[in-house]
Amino acid sequence: MEKPLLVTDFLDRARRNYGDHEAVLGVDGERFTYDELGERADGFAAALQARGIEKGDRVAVLDPNTHYHLAAAYGSFQAGAVHTPLNYRLVESDFEYILNDAGVDAVYADYAYADKIEGIRDEVPTETFITNDADAVEGDWEEFDEVIAESTAYDRPEMAEDEIITINYTSGTTGDPKGVCRTHRTETLHAYIITIHQEIADDDTYLWTLPMFHVNGWGHIYAVTGMGARHVCTRGVDAEYVFDKLRTEDVTYFCAAPTVVKMLGDHLDEHGGEPDAGQDVRVATAGAAPPEATIRMAEDEFGWYIQHVYGATETGPLITTSDARRFFDDDSEDRFAVKKTQGLGYIGTEIRVVDEDGNDVAEDGETIGEVVVRGNQVMDRYWNKPEVTEEAFTDRVEGYYHMGDLAVVDENGMISIQDRKKDIIISGGENISSIEVEDTLFSHDRVDDVAVIPSPHDDWGETPKAFVVPAGGDPNDPGVTADELIQYARDNMAHYKAPTRIEFVKQLPKTSTGKVQKYELRQDEWEEEDRMVGEG
Structure with missing residues (x-):
């Protein structure tokens, strides 16, 4: 028997089995059962259709982790529209590109970010603009709660599992942002996989510290909902709020970049108190390896359990986990060596590390190759970019998505990221294209040449650093200060992308053909570190 895999099944199941149980704690303190969340999604679906939105049309959601985001996402799914979540940290020019590239027909934007639209x-x-507080927004915007109250009657179209249902934009390494197309099938199977590996159950309470726009919250908008667990919403990460919910709402699971875990530790050191109410707490962290001190603090001091995972927007995102408990004891020192690796492939996921000829590297923990992956959670394609799509799946080995990360494999088959093939900086869990930062700085009239690389950072793992050749050629008299260049970047791009460090140099290291040798800059910058990739 074959049953289509559709993302609408997750809320359908929750309504059917957990209808009168609490589903969501909103950021305003309002609580919703799964029946009530379903009615709000129905109302949004009906409102979209009343405004001409049809199956396949794109609906963007620009929102922090609020209850509105959940209702808008599921309402879009139910109408057959393609959910297109937006990173609220971007700037107007980014949104202009994405809305045009995806051909977005309707947008819901939180009142705090609607001005950017x-x-x-x-x-x-x-053509359709909806917000959750129209009085707080300039321009002609409709009120979310009013439009969903118009009607809950909508026509759910016939949908197939191989049809695109989400587009998530990723910065990439060069050029414009790329729209990652994910189908009902890829979203559903990814949600099944994380339900298994992240051990999500109906008695879990999930705290939304991870942005919902990050690949649909790593699939948690599906998995947590489908299992009938509780969502506790937030408006970003605030340490006091996080600890309050851990102590009062029986939170059992949340996701956090290593920098967020460290931030929580710093807050507790300063303000005191218990980290939670004594319940078992799991924390999923991703990206580069978390520092051992971060794992030790979370597990030994707070009593939480760290699950280190890895992936990319194009892959679901999650494809590996170091939560392989047959390789360590929970209270042993050897667990850190395992938990700092990216680990083993998720069930149904094939992870390889290959050399330039597409051959698997030796499992010796030393030979470096590129990580490639094949699995049902991997994207369908990039939106309107067939050539880029083909390259992503064929560069070193046919039929695998190429991650762009360089890794080694140990004797147990666990991978450990060593460096990055592409010019991506991961700062506090956010991807930053060094090319984009360079382009911004190049536009300053006192910058003659520039190269941007990741620089080690105690809190964020790594941070953008720019090596600038000043227009006058004299690094001792550049005609502009480092602070002025940093502010210039902040004025022209999202703040989190701007460099935090500037070093003026007479020239950049280049090959005979004029290509900047960033590897040399990274090597010098990371000389005191174990690897040339940030831990966090």
Whole structure:
């Protein structure tokens, strides 16, 4: 027997089996059962259709981790629209590109970010604009709670599991952002996989510290909902709020970059108190390896259990885990060596590390190759970018997505990221394209040449650092200060992407053909570190 895998099944199941149980604690303190969440999603689906949205049309959601995001996402799914979550940390020019590239027909934007859309609405094809506080937003915006109250009657179209249902934009390494197309099938199977590996159950309470726009919250908008667990929403990561919910809402699971875990530890050191109410707490962390001190603090001092996972927007995202308990005891020192690796492939996921000819590297923990992956959670394609899609699946070995990360494999088959093939900086869990930062700095009239690399950072793992050749050629008299260049970057791009460190140099190391040798810059910058990739 074959049953189509559809993302609408997750909320359908929760309504059917957990309808009168609490589903969501909103950021305003309001609580919703699964029946009530379902009615809100129905209302949003009906409102979209009443405004001309049809199956396959793109609906963008620009929202922190609120209850509105969940209702808008499922309402879009139910109408057959393609959910397109937006990173609320971007700037107007980013949104203008994405809304045009995806051909977005409707947008829901939280009141705190709607002005970024209002400023470009005449430059994009979008016709429907909805927010959760129209009085707080300039321009002609409809009120979310009013539009969902119009009707809950909508027509759910026939949908197939191989049809695109989400587009998640990733910065990439060069050029414009890329829209990662994910189907009902890829989203559903990824949610099944994380339900297994992250041990999600109906009595879990999940705290939304991970942005929902990050690949649909790593699939947790599906998995947590489908299992009938509770969502506790947030408006970003605030340590006091996080600890309050851990102590009062029986939170049992949340996701956090290593820098967030460290931030929580620093807050507790300063303000005191218990980290939770005594319940078992799991924390999933991802990206580069968390420092051993971070794992030790979370597990030995707080009593939490760290699950280190790895992936990319294109892969679901999650494809590996170091939570392989047959390789360590929970109270032993040897667990750190395992938990700092990216680990083993998720069930149904094939992870390889290959050399330039596509051959598997030796499992000796020393030979470096590129990580490639094949699995049902991997994306369908990039939106309107067939050539880039083909390269991503064929560069070193046919039929595998190429991660762009360089790794080694140990004797147990566990991978450990050593460096990155592409010019991506991961700072506090956020991907930053060094090319984009360079382009911004190049536009300053006092910058003659520039190269941006990741620089070690105690809190964020790594941070963008720019090596700048000043227009006058004299690094001792550049004609502009480092602080002025940093502010210039912040004025022209999302703040989190801007460099935090500037070093003026007479020239950049280059090959005979004029290509900047960033590897040399990274090697010098990371000389005192164990590897040239940030831990966090």
